[in-house]
Amino acid sequence: MGVTPVAAYVPGHARPPGALSVVPLDVLEVLPSAIRVPRLTVVDVRGDPVLSGTDRLRSDPGRGGGPLSTRTMEETARAFALTNVAWCARRLLDVVETYLKTVLPSLRILIGTHEKGARRWGGGHYRLPASSYSELPEPSPVDVPGEVHLGSGRAYVHHDGARYLHAPGHNVALVSHEVAHHVCRHIGDLRLNRLRPPRQQTNHRTAVEEGTCDYLAAAMIGHPDIYGWHREHVPISDPRRRCLSAPWTMADFRGGHDADPHADGSIWACALWEARSRAGEAGHPGESVDRLLIDGLADLGREQGVARSPESRRARRYYGTLLSRMLGACTDAALAEHLERVMAARGIRPGWSNARARDVARGFG
Ligand SMILES: [Zn+2]
Secondary structure, eight states, X not given: OEEEEEEEEEOSSSOTTOXXXXXXXXXXXXXTTEEEETTEEEEEXXXXXXXXXXXXXXXXXXXXXXXXXXXXXXXXXXXXXXXXXXXXXXXXXXXXXXXXXXXOXXXXXXXXXXXXXXXXOOOEEEEOOOSOOSSXXXXXXXXXXXXXXXXXXXXXXXXXXXXXXXXXXXXHHHHHHHHHHHHIIIIIOTTXXXXXXXXXXXXXXXXXXXXXXXXXXXXXXXXXXXXXXXXXXXXXXXXXXOOTXXXXXXXXXXXXXXXXXXXXXXXXXXXXXXXXXXXXXXXXXXXXXXXXXXXXXXXXXXXXXXXXXXXXXXXXXXXXXXXXXHHHHOOOHHHHHHHHHHHHHTTOOTTOOHHHHHHHHTTOO
């Protein structure tokens, strides 16, 4: 089909979810319930057809659709989710692939998963095939390169003075976060899944990965309050809001099996965001920090011979390890100094373990 105008929310100056726009998308094929673009397929798995030829590619978001909306609004909301998800996923993948001059393995994104009967799901996650899943079991085999799963949406938010169903496929930041896990898996491979049997990979993610995904989501929407749209009721000072303009330092780091990697990861994400926001002080645009992060991940992904050393495997969890790789990839002294200074103010130092950084930040070092 080639480049086709489709409907999507474009982030920027508009309030979340973004400005409703018509954007160009390289479409390979339109199926009744799916859209195929290069190395990405987005499927609505709820059974009935959503698209008919190219007719529905510029659908209205229908205020998210949902059980309280009209049938027409529900249909257009589902069609809109397909094009919106395809566009914002491709946007992040394009940044990474263009910069690294590589292509990532194909990604499948399923919308309407993990729902039984009337029970709806309002979340999203990235899944790799595993021997078991800690929650939400998989009814059918997961693609070996990885899949993003999105629910239909459960909660309503206020938008433009009226009710709007928070459909995960309408939320650019949420979709970008999940697609960023695909980038982490195949560029940085932080959990060394490439060394595991393809159907026995791990879905346990570390804080450094969650923070990296939050940062890439913020870079994609150009704003630190990535979840402000659907977590408006959570105060900005609450770690669950995951706002990247928060002041978290390594003194707030918890670590361990009981800690939420998303909350701990916010420290890393906030430090990166501050480096990006103030990159002008070092004479660079904010995007140069995105590039250093991608370079740092790629450097970790190329690391050989780590399988036999428990310590070097553990070190892949440390913010200090990824920071070292970013600094190693940096060819500009002013930018490296800027990054190191911003990170140090949060207690993150090159090469340090998270526990050491936390202890020093709390004054026990
Ligand atoms: Zn995540």
